[in-house]
Amino acid sequence: MLEQFSVDGNTAVITGSSQGIGAVTAKRFADDGANVVVTSRTQEKIDEVAAEINDSDRPGEAIAVECDVRDRDSVEALIEATVEEFGAVDCMVNNAGASFMAGFDDISENGWKTIVDINLHGTFHGAQVAGQQMQQQESGGTIxxxxxxxxxxxxxxxxHYGAAKAAVVNLTTSLSANYADHDIRVNCIAPGLVGTAGVASQMGLDPADVDRSDIAKEMGLPEEIADIVQFLASDASSYIVGETITAQGVPPLEDSQL
Ligand SMILES: NC(=O)c1ccc[n+]([C@@H]2O[C@H](COP(=O)([O-])OP(=O)(O)OC[C@H]3O[C@@H](n4cnc5c(N)ncnc54)[C@H](OP(=O)(O)O)[C@@H]3O)[C@@H](O)[C@H]2O)c1
Incomplete structure (x- = not known):
């Protein structure tokens, strides 16, 4: 690998890494020599991912820390545990997310608030708590x-999910302006359909049933998103700040009549 694409020696916190894109990203970072904090609300599942990393010959190490991104105290404890174990936070990946499918009139107030809480407030907590830690370290970082x-x-x-994610795109731009002077680069990824357990449960699609040779451009692999995370965490993306990279496998105007 070209040196500028490497995350070797970094410490990365990857929220929502008990499965899906987060778990694949955690393993990818550890493959490349980063220490990773595997975290979600389910201790048993994050223990499994961390054990898989530590029991392999990957150069990076992993710890598992339970955290609910909706809860600020929980996110603060996550960052404290990271610093205690690895000494610093160099990269914060605000990957935890969730949704359910329903027409607008069928979304209850509680359902709306829950989805906004996880996707938007969770990102706010992760970015602010990790960002303040990075500022204290004075060594820059990536979010x-x-x-x-x-x-x-x-x-x-x-x-509900679309509104929360639109806010995350906007927050990314605003945050990048706040953190640029601290050498903290903030960017965002907007995937299309990616074959994960989350998609399977939300949309009734089983990624295992998808024949990539037939619809290679309609459902991405978690590995293809992990590639982008690694790029954005590495020096290879040093001139990219405040951007959202869309990855959806089809040209943006494919369904458009324009
Ligand atoms: N897959 C796609 O097609 C797709 C498309 C566009 C965007 N995305 C976004 O990409 C990210 C990853 O997607 P994915 O499909 O890999 O997700 P996934 O398979 O559904 O996994 C979601 C992860 O988030 C964690 N999580 C959920 N609520 C949480 C909370 N309150 N606090 C902490 N962790 C929480 C889950 O673990 P616990 O349940 O154990 O907490 C799990 O580890 C999400 O932000 C998602 O919105 C995905």
């Missing part, structure tokens, strides 16, 4: 947020 094409294009059956 990578997760939006969705539902946030950039709208979504008939996930309007």
């Amino acid at each position: 990578i947020n997760f939006a969705s094409v539902a946030g950039t294009m709208g979504s008939q059956y996930m309007s």
Whole structure:
């Protein structure tokens, strides 16, 4: 690998890494020599991911720290545990997210608030708590947020999620302006459909049933998103600040009549 694409020696906190894109990213970073903090609300699952990393010959080490990103105290404890174990936070990946499908009129107030809480407030907590730690370290860093094409294009059956993810895109730009002077680069990824357990449960699609050779451009792999996370965490993206990279496998205007 070209040196500028490497995350070797970094410490990365990857929220929502018990499965899906987060777990694949954690393993990828450890493959490359980064120490990773595997975190979600489910201790048993994050223990499994961390053990898989530590029991392998990957050069990076992992710890598992339970955290609910909706709870600021929990996020503060996550960052404290990271610093205690690895001495610093160099990269914060605000990947934790969730949704459910429903038409707008069928979304209860509680359902709306829950989805906004996880996707938007969770990102706010992660970015601010990790960002303040990075400022204290005075060694710069990277923050990578997760939006969705539902946030950039709208979504008939996930309007709560789309609204929260649109806010994450906007927050990324605002945050990048606040943190640029501290050498902290903030960027965002907006994936289209990616084959993960989350998609399977939300949309009734089983990624295992998808024949990539037939619809290679309609459903991405978690590994393809992890590639972008690594790029944004590495020096290879040093001139990219405050941007949202869309990855959806099809040209943006494919369905458009324009
Ligand atoms: N897959 C896609 O098609 C797709 C498309 C666009 C955007 N995205 C975004 O990409 C990111 C990853 O997606 P994915 O499909 O890999 O997700 P996933 O398979 O559904 O996994 C979600 C992860 O987030 C964690 N999580 C959920 N609520 C949490 C909370 N309150 N606090 C902490 N962790 C929480 C889950 O673990 P616990 O349940 O154990 O907490 C799990 O580790 C998300 O932000 C998602 O919105 C995904």
